[in-house]
Amino acid sequence: MMNDRDLQLIDHNDSVAVLESLISKSTLQHCYFVTHSFPDSKNRDRRAAAGLGAFAPIGDFIYFNRKAAEFFDSHLFSIYAIEPVGHRFGIHQFLLSERPLNRNQLFKQWMRRKNPATGSFGVGGHLHFQEYNPSLSGVGYVFERHIQHTIKSTFCPKRTKRCKRGKCPFDFPFVDLTAEESNSRVIRSLVR
Numbered sequence: 001m002m003n004d005r006d007l008q009l010i011d012h013n014d015s016v017a018v019l020e021s022l023i024s025k026s027t028l029q030h031c032y033f034v035t036h037s038f039p040d041s042k043n044r045d046r047r048a049a050a051g052l053g054a055f056a057p058i059g060d061f062i063y064f065n066r067k068a069a070e071f072f073d074s075h076l077f078s079i080y081a082i083e084p085v086g087h088r089f090g091i092h093q094f095l096l097s098e099r100p101l102n103r104n105q106l107f108k109q110w111m112r113r114k115n116p117a118t119g120s121f122g123v124g125g126h127l128h129f130q131e132y133n134p135s136l137s138g139v140g141y142v143f144e145r146h147i148q149h150t151i152k153s154t155f156c157p158k159r160t161k162r163c164k165r166g167k168c169p170f171d172f173p174f175v176d177l178t179a180e181e182s183n184s185r186v187i188r189s190l191v192r
């Protein structure tokens, strides 16, 4: 059972139609549907932080995407949502990518705990990875049952001079947006 607060939060999610359209209008050509699970210790952290709004696992997830952009040398953009309180914590994301991503490499990194000495940047959890397929309605499954969160910017690998100078060509990785799409939470959350 979901609590009232979580149901209200889910009411504020962007609509499935708008999200599917945003994915189709991204200049990042590849999209994956990825589910991230966390080890039990992170679930305990979450119960302790329930109601506080922010807690460590989301920070770990954002860190993972940032490091994955560097690791794959690919610009990444995440449209994601989290499990409501009461469920085992997990995050579903539609991961938009400039280049094709290797499932095994992403999986291995998520399974390894963050360790700057070895370059690992995961959490020691499990990951389910599949190519995004709009006809399988993953967007509906996620955003009708999970709480949407947003990111402030594209994850940039900062390899090229242009990106290093702050002129990232994927700063705003969407084209031809309608007024409704421009007014979505995903787009309004971008810092420009």
Ligand SMILES: [Zn+2]
Pocket (backbone or CB within 6 Å): 075, 156, 157, 158, 163, 167, 168, 169, 170, 171
């Ligand atoms: Zn860039």
